[in-house]
Ligand SMILES: Nc1nc2c(ncn2[C@@H]2O[C@H](COP(=O)(O)OP(=O)(O)OP(=O)(O)O)[C@@H](O)[C@H]2O)c(=O)[nH]1
């Protein structure tokens with residue numbers, strides 16, 4: 001079974017550009033105006049794994065089917081989205097089922113690319129998005145708990161178990177804390193918690209979108225995001241979505257020209273493996 005990631009962030013920060021880089025396509029329209037994406041873009045990429053190559057070799061398998069990562073690129077969220085600002089928050093339903101959230105944060109300065117908050121501050125932006133995700137979770141739980149409480153009062157055990165999980169999560173959300181801060185120590189409660197599909201219960205990877213020159217080391221803005229991620233127990237990576245998308249598309253075009261990675265056995269490309277597209281074939 002593959003792993004699914006939902007890509008979130010403010011408008012115009014590079015979400016679709018990153019989606020195109022990851023999927024080696026130009027499938028998602030990426031353009032310099034907020035709310036360019038309206039309908040979600042869904043793409044899958046194969047994850048290269050040298051261990052699988054070795055198993056295929058030993059077992060002399062006819063086919064090698066690598067695991068897949070699915071990415072869902074959705075419309076940008078803005079401050080007040082839960083109250084209908086911008087495009088609202090209805091499209092978050094498209095990422096309720098994902099395993100992890102990739103949160104794209106603008107860490108590049110470029111006066112030609114409009115920022116909806118009119119200044120570049122990735123930590124503030126992260127808080128805006130996290131607040132909107134918490135409000136979406138709060139709204140969804142508040143609607144779901146009412147009928148369950150009635151059932152629980154009438155002796156429905158499953159409903160009672162769900163209410164027992166939802167109640168501390170609601171308290172945390174009302175207190176401005178994400179659902180992931182609530183811990184349960186029994187398996188059944190954890191199963192119910194996972195089934196709630198709360199956006200703020202999912203692990204987050206902050207993708208710091210920096211200018212090309214800072215791809216290797218990051219910059220002062222991405223350093224602040226790394227500090228925030230460490231405090232929260234989340235992770236962060238540095239990317240330059242624009243240059244990654246360019247490389248990925250050039251690489252995909254070359255590969256189409258050659259038909260496939262096999263049977264020629266390609267040489268390692270000039271750029272380091274860490275910045276190579278996910279479906280790059282190394283031999
Ligand atoms: N200078 C610079 N521009 C970038 C970078 N990444 C993306 N952009 C530009 O920023 C603009 C917005 O990029 P998108 O990928 O469409 O942004 P988005 O977050 O999907 O925006 P919405 O769909 O409107 O929410 C485009 O013009 C991109 O070329 C970057 O690393 N540096």
Ligand SMILES: [Mg+2]
Pocket residue numbers: 015016017029030036037073074075076
């Ligand atoms: Mg977009």
